[in-house]
Amino acid sequence: MLLSILYVIGITAEAMTGALSAGRKEMDWFGVMLVASATAIGGGTVRDILLGHYPLTWVANPEYLAITCLAGLLTTGLAHWVIKFKGVFIRLDTIGLIAFSIIGTKVALNLGLHPSICMVSALVTGVFGGLLRDLICRQTPLVLHKELYASVAFAASGLYLVLLAFEISEPVATIVTLVSGYLLRMSAVRFGWHLPSFHLESDDPLH
Amino acid sequence: MLLSILYVIGITAEAMTGALSAGRKEMDWFGVMLVASATAIGGGTVRDILLGHYPLTWVANPEYLAITCLAGLLTTGLAHWVIKFKGVFIRLDTIGLIAFSIIGTKVALNLGLHPSICMVSALVTGVFGGLLRDLICRQTPLVLHKELYASVAFAASGLYLVLLAFEISEPVATIVTLVSGYLLRMSAVRFGWHLPSFHLESDDPLH
Amino acid sequence: MLLSILYVIGITAEAMTGALSAGRKEMDWFGVMLVASATAIGGGTVRDILLGHYPLTWVANPEYLAITCLAGLLTTGLAHWVIKFKGVFIRLDTIGLIAFSIIGTKVALNLGLHPSICMVSALVTGVFGGLLRDLICRQTPLVLHKELYASVAFAASGLYLVLLAFEISEPVATIVTLVSGYLLRMSAVRFGWHLPSFHLESDDPLH
Numbered sequence: 001m002l003l004s005i006l007y008v009i010g011i012t013a014e015a016m017t018g019a020l021s022a023g024r025k026e027m028d029w030f031g032v033m034l035v036a037s038a039t040a041i042g043g044g045t046v047r048d049i050l051l052g053h054y055p056l057t058w059v060a061n062p063e064y065l066a067i068t069c070l071a072g073l074l075t076t077g078l079a080h081w082v083i084k085f086k087g088v089f090i091r092l093d094t095i096g097l098i099a100f101s102i103i104g105t106k107v108a109l110n111l112g113l114h115p116s117i118c119m120v121s122a123l124v125t126g127v128f129g130g131l132l133r134d135l136i137c138r139q140t141p142l143v144l145h146k147e148l149y150a151s152v153a154f155a156a157s158g159l160y161l162v163l164l165a166f167e168i169s170e171p172v173a174t175i176v177t178l179v180s181g182y183l184l185r186m187s188a189v190r191f192g193w194h195l196p197s198f199h200l201e202s203d204d205p206l207h
Numbered sequence: 208m209l210l211s212i213l214y215v216i217g218i219t220a221e222a223m224t225g226a227l228s229a230g231r232k233e234m235d236w237f238g239v240m241l242v243a244s245a246t247a248i249g250g251g252t253v254r255d256i257l258l259g260h261y262p263l264t265w266v267a268n269p270e271y272l273a274i275t276c277l278a279g280l281l282t283t284g285l286a287h288w289v290i291k292f293k294g295v296f297i298r299l300d301t302i303g304l305i306a307f308s309i310i311g312t313k314v315a316l317n318l319g320l321h322p323s324i325c326m327v328s329a330l331v332t333g334v335f336g337g338l339l340r341d342l343i344c345r346q347t348p349l350v351l352h353k354e355l356y357a358s359v360a361f362a363a364s365g366l367y368l369v370l371l372a373f374e375i376s377e378p379v380a381t382i383v384t385l386v387s388g389y390l391l392r393m394s395a396v397r398f399g400w401h402l403p404s405f406h407l408e409s410d411d412p413l414h
Numbered sequence: 415m416l417l418s419i420l421y422v423i424g425i426t427a428e429a430m431t432g433a434l435s436a437g438r439k440e441m442d443w444f445g446v447m448l449v450a451s452a453t454a455i456g457g458g459t460v461r462d463i464l465l466g467h468y469p470l471t472w473v474a475n476p477e478y479l480a481i482t483c484l485a486g487l488l489t490t491g492l493a494h495w496v497i498k499f500k501g502v503f504i505r506l507d508t509i510g511l512i513a514f515s516i517i518g519t520k521v522a523l524n525l526g527l528h529p530s531i532c533m534v535s536a537l538v539t540g541v542f543g544g545l546l547r548d549l550i551c552r553q554t555p556l557v558l559h560k561e562l563y564a565s566v567a568f569a570a571s572g573l574y575l576v577l578l579a580f581e582i583s584e585p586v587a588t589i590v591t592l593v594s595g596y597l598l599r600m601s602a603v604r605f606g607w608h609l610p611s612f613h614l615e616s617d618d619p620l621h
Contacts, residue, residue: 049463050459050463050470051469051473052468052469116476116480117473117476120479138552141445150448151444195443196443197440197441197442198433198436198437198440198441198442198443198445198446198493199437199440200438200493201438
């Protein structure tokens with residue numbers, strides 16, 4: 001129940017970031033709805049396809065798709081307001097990321113998969129929406145450069161699995177994971193924490 | 208039967224537009240066949256993966272894949288002819304779009320899905336081939352900017368569903384949808400109708 | 415057994431080429447592991463999704479994913495060594511390509527599919543990993559321009575099918591295909607063999 005509310009918050013915030021990307025590419029309303037929906041529910045869709053977990057969430061519950069399309073369209077009118085309250089959106093986006101991560105972990109757990117695959121499932125759920133957004137909008141995928149983002153999804157999933165392994169009840173594990181993940185991500189944003197990156201300047205070595 | 212003929216016309220026309228895009232990127236024959244096939248049968252493939260509808264059409268009927276590869280290769284020789292008869296191709300492409308839309312609607316209907324998902328299924332069938340073409344060829348996805356295209360697929364699907372709901376027979380519903388969708392799309396091309404678009408000039412608000 | 419060893423060699427070599435591409439885009443470690451894994455096991459993943467062949471190899475055997483992530487990360491430290499021994503990597507990459515091709519053929523054969531679809535399955539297994547790498551890294555897909563690459567996967571699969579049709583035992587067919595495919599690809603690299611390509615200079619004919 002808590003997770004459902006957080007999921008709706010998450011897809012709404014993600015849909016709005018998707019719509020802003022579409023706006024920077026001067027897309028039409030259909031493009032806005034497509035990019036908004038791909039950003040918000042693309043991660044869960046890729047996860048379910050990879051795991052063979054049918055029917056997809058939004059096919060069984062079309063109302064989620066309606067929410068993301070609507071959030072995208074509203075953003076076309078509210079863009080300047082969204083940009084002004086940037087800080088709020090980073091917070092909502094972070095809550096969404098952790099919620100997506102926990103949901104991804106649970107889906108893989110329920111399919112009886114190995115813990116490492118549960119963590120990959122969390123990662124895909126949290127990260128691939130933004131990756132799809134950047135592919136469609138032809139931006140360099142931000143998620144591959146930014147402060148801790150994918151790592152937060154991965155760590156949150158690991159923490160959740162450890163808590164369950166210690167027989168902590170699911171609601172408590174969910175709340176502890178949410179709070180810890182939120183603090184980790186917001187600290188990463190504030191202090192500019194990021195993974196080391198790999199720079200290679202040589203031209204075309206293998207091709 | 209009518210729908211099968213229109214489907215073959217549609218994949219042939221779509222494969223040819225895909226081959227032209229590959230040619231502008233100076234791809235080799237394999238690239239031409241890949242882009243032609245992705246354009247022509249990519250939409251139905253994405254739809255079937257999203258809906259968990261196996262086996263895919265071209266896996267069960269490899270002759271469709273042969274048609275798209277062949278149409279792609281023929282285009283390398285006939286490119287100037289294709290470009291000269293541009294108007295004919297826009298018409299064939301439109302017929303294909305409506306046929307894809309009706310087929311997408313029927314696939315989802317047969318799976319017992321919600322009408323809104325049937326319309327999304329039509330949209331994906333009609334539009335995602337062109338989207339894949341533009342992703343592979345690294346073009347800004349045209350379908351997100353162009354005159355009414357996705358909207359025509361969506362509207363055609365809605366009309367078809369309404370006609371069936373009024374217990375119109377399938378062949379009649381198909382023909383009415385085809386004619387209406389064709390007229391809507393050709394009017395959009397002629398009069399430059401398009402959805403409003405969303406322009407956002409600010410730099411990088413959320414990232 | 416032989417094929418398993420060759421598969422591991424193949425995914426390791428492919429993961430390293432993926433990591434080099436990620437390094438040229440200055441991605442962080444997560445990006446490196448993502449691109450390495452997509453390059454190495456993306457082809458098999460796309461194949462299994464297209465054929466509805468679940469569970470995916472790396473979901474059932476997470477150790478393969480660990481290998482590709484590790485190979486990717488090691489490449490960040492060994493990049494100059496990798497580039498220096500470029501010739502070795504082209505050889506390993508070629509062995510991987512033929513192994514992927516044979517594995518793709520066998521997967522489709524075991525599903526009872528048409529020989530032409532078995533060859534397409536080989537092609538997808540061999541080629542789509544590199545295509546995903548180039549899409550994520552926003553490079554023009556090399557596989558659509560390069561000396562015989564996709565064609566080698568296709569030809570190897572065809573040869574393997576013909577050998578099986580003549581009731582040659584599987585291990586012998588595997589070895590003959592490997593040697594022939596290896597020689598074909600290395601000749602193509604040495605002599606610059608490539609498919610004809612399709613150049614089209616006209617602007618925007620259909621859109």
